[in-house]
Structure formats: C-alpha cells, structure tokens
Amino acid sequence: RAIRDAAANLNPSYVVSLRGKLDAAExxxxxxxxxVRFSLIDSVIAKGSTLNLTPLFGDSARMIADQLKLPVKRVIPYLDSLQYPxxxxxxxxxxxxxxxEIGVLSSQLTYYNINATVLGSGEWNDAxxxxxxxxxxNGVIFGSDRWIERNEQTNRIFSKYAxxxxxxxxxxxxxxxDVMSLIIHQFRDGVLTREQLAEALKTVTEFTGIRNTISLTKxxxxxxxxxxxxxxxxxSKLQTYSYQ
Structure with missing residues (x-):
C-alpha cells in the first residue's frame, strides 16, 4: 500500500471543475x-462534472492549466482502486x-497491481x-554470483562427482x-610462495570457474x-558485469 501511495503521488491528475458559477464559455x-474537442467539453458541462487534463496533455497538464489560468485541482487518482495499475x-x-520470501513479495506486488520491473538480490536465484x-x-531480473554454464566440462565434473x-x-x-582451480592455475604460471600468490591474486581478471567468473579487485x-x-x-543470463 505504501508503494502504491508513493507512486500515485508521482503521477497526480489535474482536473478542471466545470460545475457551479464558472465562465464555462471562456x-x-x-x-x-x-x-480539445468541443463535444467532450460540452458533455462534461452537461453533467456538471470535472475534466481531467492529464490524459489530454500528459506531464504538461499543470503547466498548460497555469498558462490558461484554468481553475485546476490536483487529485490523486485510483489510490484505493486496485483494478487500476x-x-x-x-x-x-x-x-x-x-x-x-519470493512468493510473499511477488504476490503482494501483483495484488496491489504495481506494474514495474522487479530487480532482485542474489537470493532470487532459486529456480x-x-x-x-x-x-x-515472470520477468524478474536479479544479480547473482552463481551461474552455471552447462557445457561438456561442467557436465563431466558433475557426472564424476555424482x-x-x-x-x-x-x-x-x-x-x-573454483577457488582451488584458481590457485592451481597460479601455481602453473610459476607462483611458488605465499607472497607471490597474494600478488598474483590481485591481478586476476575474468577467470572462468564452473560456478562463477572471478575478477578480483584491489x-x-x-x-x-x-x-x-x-x-x-x-x-537465463543477460550479461556478466564486472566493476573495478
């Protein structure tokens, strides 16, 4: 409900009242x-109702109303009407x-009819x-340090382990x-001491493991x-992001 309330305030409607003692002709x-079509305005006047400027002028509704010196009112639409997304x-x-928590959170977003792309943390990586x-x-995007490329190498490792x-x-x-593979790789490159290993690990970039790609920062x-x-x-994987 709090998200829906905040979202409604981000996108208010601006309406002009065409009832009461107003110069409707002007x-x-x-x-x-x-x-704006005359027939639309005429029907609103006949009903003694209000004309919502936001669907007509979008984000410029308030500015246009001020320029024309229209008696405009800011309203928050459909806050409690869940049928409106x-x-x-x-x-x-x-x-x-x-x-x-995936089921609890995602179902609540759907219940409150919040149409937004969901970005999740690594805990969402549970098929x-x-x-x-x-x-x-459907459509949830999340970051994770775990992604297994199913190929001949990983299939062979999984089969042998099983x-x-x-x-x-x-x-x-x-x-x-993956950690031991990385360390063995350093040994094969000539690393012999703890100090050399520590220095070598500082420069590791995009080492491919079976669980993750490893790039170590300073x-x-x-x-x-x-x-x-x-x-x-x-x-599915969209991309692998690495920051330095």
Missing part, C-alpha cells in the same frame, strides 16, 4: 484553442533475505521458488572447486556479477 474557448514506477528493487510462483515472477559421492554437487562444493573481492532473468519458466 474555459471552453481556452481548451478548444488547444485542440500503477505504471509510474519503472523499476523496483526488492532485496530479500532468503528465497522463501524452484520462481517456478512455484511463476504467476507473479558417481563418486552418490549425490548432486552442491553450491559450496562448486565454490571450493580489495581482493570478486567484482563479477551475473545479471539473470527469469522468464517463461527459465532462468
């Missing part, structure tokens, strides 16, 4: 000069603490929860595999982030 003349918000960032709530989650341990490889195992934090999208029942 107001009509001014509006017709801007291209909120479309004044382009993107809404929705971080969550765990994937079980099962997204599928369960696919009625509400054969040896009789279970599916876990996220922590993949994380450890603070030794991985700066690679996969931008993913859930759409039509599947998660």
């Amino acid at each position: 107001i009509t003349r001014r509006l017709v000069s801007l291209g 909120v479309s004044s918000i382009d993107v809404i960032f929705c971080p969550i603490s765990n994937s079980h 099962n929860e997204l599928d369960i709530n696919k009625r509400y989650t 054969q040896r341990y009789s279970k599916t490889i876990s996220d922590n195992v993949m994380f450890g595999y 603070d030794r934090a991985n700066s690679s982030l996969h931008i993913l999208e859930y759409k039509n029942g599947a998660i």
Whole structure:
C-alpha cells in the first residue's frame, strides 16, 4: 500500500471543475484553442462534472492549466482502486533475505497491481521458488554470483562427482572447486610462495570457474556479477558485469 501511495503521488491528475458559477464559455474557448474537442467539453458541462487534463496533455497538464489560468485541482487518482495499475514506477528493487520470501513479495506486488520491473538480490536465484510462483515472477531480473554454464566440462565434473559421492554437487562444493582451480592455475604460471600468490591474486581478471567468473579487485573481492532473468519458466543470463 505504501508503494502504491508513493507512486500515485508521482503521477497526480489535474482536473478542471466545470460545475457551479464558472465562465464555462471562456474555459471552453481556452481548451478548444488547444485542440480539445468541443463535444467532450460540452458533455462534461452537461453533467456538471470535472475534466481531467492529464490524459489530454500528459506531464504538461499543470503547466498548460497555469498558462490558461484554468481553475485546476490536483487529485490523486485510483489510490484505493486496485483494478487500476500503477505504471509510474519503472523499476523496483526488492532485496530479500532468503528465497522463501519470493512468493510473499511477488504476490503482494501483483495484488496491489504495481506494474514495474522487479530487480532482485542474489537470493532470487532459486529456480524452484520462481517456478512455484511463476504467476507473479515472470520477468524478474536479479544479480547473482552463481551461474552455471552447462557445457561438456561442467557436465563431466558433475557426472564424476555424482558417481563418486552418490549425490548432486552442491553450491559450496562448486565454490571450493573454483577457488582451488584458481590457485592451481597460479601455481602453473610459476607462483611458488605465499607472497607471490597474494600478488598474483590481485591481478586476476575474468577467470572462468564452473560456478562463477572471478575478477578480483584491489580489495581482493570478486567484482563479477551475473545479471539473470527469469522468464517463461527459465532462468537465463543477460550479461556478466564486472566493476573495478
């Protein structure tokens, strides 16, 4: 409700009252000069109603009303009418603490008819929860440090792990595999001591693991982030973003 309230205030309507003791003829003349149909104005006057300028002039409604010195009033439309969608918000960032919150949050956005692209945190990267709530989650975009490219190499690794341990490889195992692969790669490049390893890790860029791409900043934090999208029942990668 708070989001809907804030969104409504971002996109108010400006209306002109055509009832009571007003110079309707003069107001009509001014509006017709801007291209408003006389028949529309006449029907509003006949009903003793108000004319909403916002659908006619968009974001310029208030400015035009002031220029023409029209008796305009600012109103917040459809705040409690959930059948009218909120479309004044382009993107809404929705971080969550765990994937079980996906259904709660996404269903509430749908209930309050908020039409905005949802940007999520890494916890949204849960195919099962997204599928369960696919009625509400289609089109969600989120960043994640985990993205597995299914290719010959990863399929071979997963198969060997399953054969040896009789279970599916876990996220922590993949994380450890990538770290050790990175360190072994440094050894093969001639690193021999702890000091040399520490220096070498400072310059790692776009090392490809099975779980993530690794690019270490000067603070030794991985700066690679996969931008993913859930759409039509599947998660796909839009791009890999890396900051320095």
